[in-house]
Amino acid sequence: SYVLTQPPSVSVAPGQTARISCGGNKIATTSVHWYQQKTGQAPVLVVYDDRDRPPGIPERFSGSNSGSAATLTISRVEAGDEADYYCQVWATSGDLCVFGTGTKVIVL
Amino acid sequence: QVQLVQSGPEVRKPGASVKVSCQTSGFTFTTFGFNWVRQAPGQGLQWMAWISANTGSTNSTQKFQGRIILTTDPSTRTAYMELRNLRSDDTAVYYCARSRGDRLDPWGQGTLVTVSS
Numbered sequence: 001s002y003v004l005t006q007p008p009s010v011s012v013a014p015g016q017t018a019r020i021s022c023g024g025n026k027i028a029t030t031s032v033h034w035y036q037q038k039t040g041q042a043p044v045l046v047v048y049d050d051r052d053r054p055p056g057i058p059e060r061f062s063g064s065n066s067g068s069a070a071t072l073t074i075s076r077v078e079a080g081d082e083a084d085y086y087c088q089v090w091a092t093s094g095d096l097c098v099f100g101t102g103t104k105v106i107v108l
Numbered sequence: 109q110v111q112l113v114q115s116g117p118e119v120r121k122p123g124a125s126v127k128v129s130c131q132t133s134g135f136t137f138t139t140f141g142f143n144w145v146r147q148a149p150g151q152g153l154q155w156m157a158w159i160s161a162n163t164g165s166t167n168s169t170q171k172f173q174g175r176i177i178l179t180t181d182p183s184t185r186t187a188y189m190e191l192r193n194l195r196s197d198d199t200a201v202y203y204c205a206r207s208r209g210d211r212l213d214p215w216g217q218g219t220l221v222t223v224s225s
Binding site for chain 2: 090095
């Protein structure tokens, strides 16, 4: 089945930029969605269709998808951005829905 | 507003079954599909299955085929997930999430299912 690989953790100082990669076979040919999960809470959609933001999500969250990986970028990182982040695609074979391995963003 | 509210925590013995509900509001229930995703303690998200509230069509990952039953009740706008023959490694938080296109939004608050003898 389809596998999405993310780095286990990313550390970033407040005010700096965090970039989280999501690698998968021919990932640039599919739409990638990103979820934020804070400790003890349900996941929340923060970017969909590679680069679009749902209402209420700050512009600091942006996405891209090209080459061999999709990327979630968090600009001007705040303490409240500390969370686990998961990428997700809807596959055309095998499991319908695949999540990435997850990345913990640590704000220093 | 759009909401998915799940049933409360459950404790079951190995070999038993559990049925988790996901009551919805704020949108037309039968025009969407619903996913079930679980998260074992300290682990990542694992997609389990999907059901169309319009047709009743389902799809599940092979790992749960034969053990999972998905249903919906349009009269109460509720989706259900039943997992049978529980094992200790089924201990997890189970989430329902609405399908919107091929993304999941929003999610229920989660239901902790503990399997222990």
